[in-house]
Amino acid sequence: MIQMNHIVKRFGGQTVLSDVTFTVKDKEIFGLLGPSGAGKTTIINILTNQLDADGGSHHTGAAMLDTGLMLDTDGLYVRLNCLENLNIFADIYGIPRKKSFEALKKVGLEDAAKKAVNVLSKGMRQRLALARAILHEPKVLFLDEPTSGLDPATARGIHNLIQGLCDNGATVFLTTHNMEEAIKLCNHVALLHRGKIIEQGIPAEICERHNAVKTVPDLEAVFIKLTGVELE
Amino acid sequence: MRSIKALFTKQARDMFRNPAVLVMFIVFPAVAFIMTQLIAKSNDDIPNNMFVTMMAAIFAGMGLVTSSAAVIAEDIERKSLRFLIIAGVKPHQYLIGTGGFFLLAGAVTSVVFALIGDFTGTETLKFLTVMIAGSATSIILGAVIGMLSKNLQAATALSMPIAVIIGFTPMVASFSETVEKYAGILYTQQINVIVNDFSANFTHALMVIGMNIAVLLILFIVIYRKKGLKE
Numbered sequence A: 001m002i003q004m005n006h007i008v009k010r011f012g013g014q015t016v017l018s019d020v021t022f023t024v025k026d027k028e029i030f031g032l033l034g035p036s037g038a039g040k041t042t043i044i045n046i047l048t049n050q051l052d053a054d055g056g057s058h059h060t061g062a063a064m065l066d067t068g069l070m071l072d073t074d075g076l077y078v079r080l081n082c083l084e085n086l087n088i089f090a091d092i093y094g095i096p097r098k099k100s101f102e103a104l105k106k107v108g109l110e111d112a113a114k115k116a117v118n119v120l121s122k123g124m125r126q127r128l129a130l131a132r133a134i135l136h137e138p139k140v141l142f143l144d145e146p147t148s149g150l151d152p153a154t155a156r157g158i159h160n161l162i163q164g165l166c167d168n169g170a171t172v173f174l175t176t177h178n179m180e181e182a183i184k185l186c187n188h189v190a191l192l193h194r195g196k197i198i199e200q201g202i203p204a205e206i207c208e209r210h211n212a213v214k215t216v217p218d219l220e221a222v223f224i225k226l227t228g229v230e231l232e
Numbered sequence B: 001m002r003s004i005k006a007l008f009t010k011q012a013r014d015m016f017r018n019p020a021v022l023v024m025f026i027v028f029p030a031v032a033f034i035m036t037q038l039i040a041k042s043n044d045d046i047p048n049n050m051f052v053t054m055m056a057a058i059f060a061g062m063g064l065v066t067s068s069a070a071v072i073a074e075d076i077e078r079k080s081l082r083f084l085i086i087a088g089v090k091p092h093q094y095l096i097g098t099g100g101f102f103l104l105a106g107a108v109t110s111v112v113f114a115l116i117g118d119f120t121g122t123e124t125l126k127f128l129t130v131m132i133a134g135s136a137t138s139i140i141l142g143a144v145i146g147m148l149s150k151n152l153q154a155a156t157a158l159s160m161p162i163a164v165i166i167g168f169t170p171m172v173a174s175f176s177e178t179v180e181k182y183a184g185i186l187y188t189q190q191i192n193v194i195v196n197d198f199s200a201n202f203t204h205a206l207m208v209i210g211m212n213i214a215v216l217l218i219l220f221i222v223i224y225r226k227k228g229l230k231e
Helices: A040-047 A082-093 A098-106 A122-134 A152-167 A179-185 A203-209 A219-227 B002-015 B019-038 B050-077 B080-086 B091-116 B121-148 B152-173 B177-183 B187-196 B202-227
Strands: A002-011 A014-024 A029-033 A055-059 A067-070 A140-144 A171-176 A188-193 A196-201
Touching (some): A014 A196, A082 A098, A122 A140, A122 A152, A140 A152, A152 A171, A171 A179, A188 A203, A188 A219, A196 A203, B002 B091, B019 B091, B121 B152, B121 B187, B152 B187
Antiparallel strands (some): A002 A055, A188 A196
């Protein structure tokens, strides 16, 4: 179980997270939604111990080694090929190297296994970063904007993969500003605006609460109603 | 151990595809070879090993600092280090894995220098020992600079002047007794002393280099823990 209790974070004099509290149950997909600059990445950085909070407490219910991470920056070794990038981490985690190829297959990059990272498209790099995050079959997966900037077909593939990981017992925490993605994928969501959680719960129920169900639940309408701000 | 092996292998593959770093291991012995053949061997007033010892000392003091700083700064800039730390890689594992390959490459380059030079058996042994110890110090210094830099550009801007200062201090020291007095604490001065005079106090030189390594290692571990993950 991932928990954040009354988390506060300041950068300089500016408060970027204020009293952030939420719980993510095991084996669910939890979406943190909000526009750019809302504080989504800061929350992931705090949960993965890359940043210290100035107040409150948090835990992820899993050791660091049982955690998979995909950040906005991929951190790949650009002169090495896809397989070599994953093999480094397979060796570090002490898992067989054949898992690297299996992870590449899961993200549909098996044909690009021998391609250097610096010749890959953005979408391919993102899929490779995801392959690295799932390589060691972590219990908890943090995905920062996993489909940002991807074409619909690639994004759909990643959605299916995330759903599959959850079905196999992983807890997935993802950030997005794509409300459709959140409704489609997430069991629970929290809406984040200027560092504060303004609403959280089951996506369809949130939409019903705010009369934002027309033909389908519309989380974006809820966000605009609550904040007056449009998502990019 | 497996993290060290993984990073060592990664560094080996990466270096052969990174001409900016690879060139450092080729250009210094190449220049030493050319100058020895063209100038030293045809001029009786110039000692046969002059260019070998000069280029070897500059390589150990300068070349390895800039290349090691560049590689580590690149890991920080691309956030690769962040993923390694999250995967449980400890500071010493990162340093030994990444720096280990540099040290091996530095040792191979030192052997090339020794082959170009006209050394006796004992001299070769002393030359290689002091070169490898000096290379290790330079790699750790480069790692400290790399860790302190936000990106590759900043690392180059910082490592170049530092490398020039520590690399050329021994040369300045040969003209100034005052500088020589203080330069004695620098590992580059000790490399220079030994490669230019194999009868000099070898144990003292190794002790000074050892102290340089100890100080830089402590610095590296402190900075890695502080800067590796937290911005």
